[in-house]
Amino acid sequence: MSVRLWQPTPVAPVVRVPIIREFLEYRRRQCGISVGTLHNDQATSLEFWQFLRRQKRTSRTVRLPDIDAFTARLRRRMGVVAVASQLTSVRALLRFLHVSGRLRFDLASSVVRPLIKVDRYPPKALPWSQVRCILRAVDRGTRLGRRDYAILLLMSLYGLGGAEVLGLRLEDIDWDRKTIRICRRKTQAAILLPLLPVVARALAVYVQRSRPIPSPHRQVFLQAVMPHEPLSHRSTIASRLTKYGRRAGVTAGSLGSHVLRHSQATRHIELGTPVKVLGDILGHRLPQSTSRYTRSAVHRLRDLALPLPHG
Secondary structure, three states: OOOOOOOOOOOOOOOOOHHHHHHHHHHHHHHHHHHHHHHHHHHHHHHHHHHHHOOOOOOOOOHHHHHHHHHHHHHHHHHHHHHHHHHHHHHHHHHHHHHOOOOOHHHHOOOOOOOOOOOOOOOOOOOOHHHHHHOOOOOOOHHHHHHHHHHHHHHHHHHOOHHHOOOHHHEEOOOOOOOEEEEOOOOOOOOEEEEEEEHHHHHHHHHHHHOOOOOOOEEEEEEOOOOOOOOHHHHHHHHHHHHHHHOOOOOOOOOOHHHHHHHHHHHHHOOOOOOOHHHHHHHOHHHHHHHHHHHHHHHHHHOOOOOOOOO
């Protein structure tokens, strides 16, 4: 059997525009934003900067009509949600230019995001029968399959997001007390959950038989190929989930990394779990964040439907 050649981990490209590089460093050090947000800031700020150069504008001469023109350009190829995300990065860049003395006027306060109704659509969830089909489609006879099964099982049974699963560390699993510690990505709050027997078996099989050893990394889930770095992108989970979904015959369009979280939350609502209890499991601070799943609990909603009039 041939051995694959070792490939070094790709390094993120260096931003060649000094002012954008300084802006990103400011966001990282002073604002404490996540890596994903930093990537969005980088892509948007570079595009905005190139747009200004084509308009023969600088950091000192940019004006509101330029921002309006850039927004209109975005809207021609993006939806409202994507434009709102882009404008958040533009506003952060303009605020940085102002506080650093490069821009005389505070234009950031005049950049208004499009109005978005958060609950205009119910969360995308799968019937629990389809979730079980996806889990059964994973080949647990392989090293990669045992890892993927443990990941998808955690997301299915605990409603974890992709970042929470990828951030799980070996010390977060207490085998003696049968608990698992989850750090919520958004709030950084830790929650202690019972280690379900089926999850304990899946994790034990992966750690003992498939996780690369020895390894200096404390993250539970590692890449299956050298150099066996920790998994770090939610898109990896989404691609694996899409693969097993197709194998299981689940035709639900795009299967994002949060679909299993939404499916589990919807299942809890349909089983009658109190919203407060479900919110604690999911790590929600506000009950409104949890109550949105009542819209996707179709079986419970049928009880509320009025009968059709006859005649």
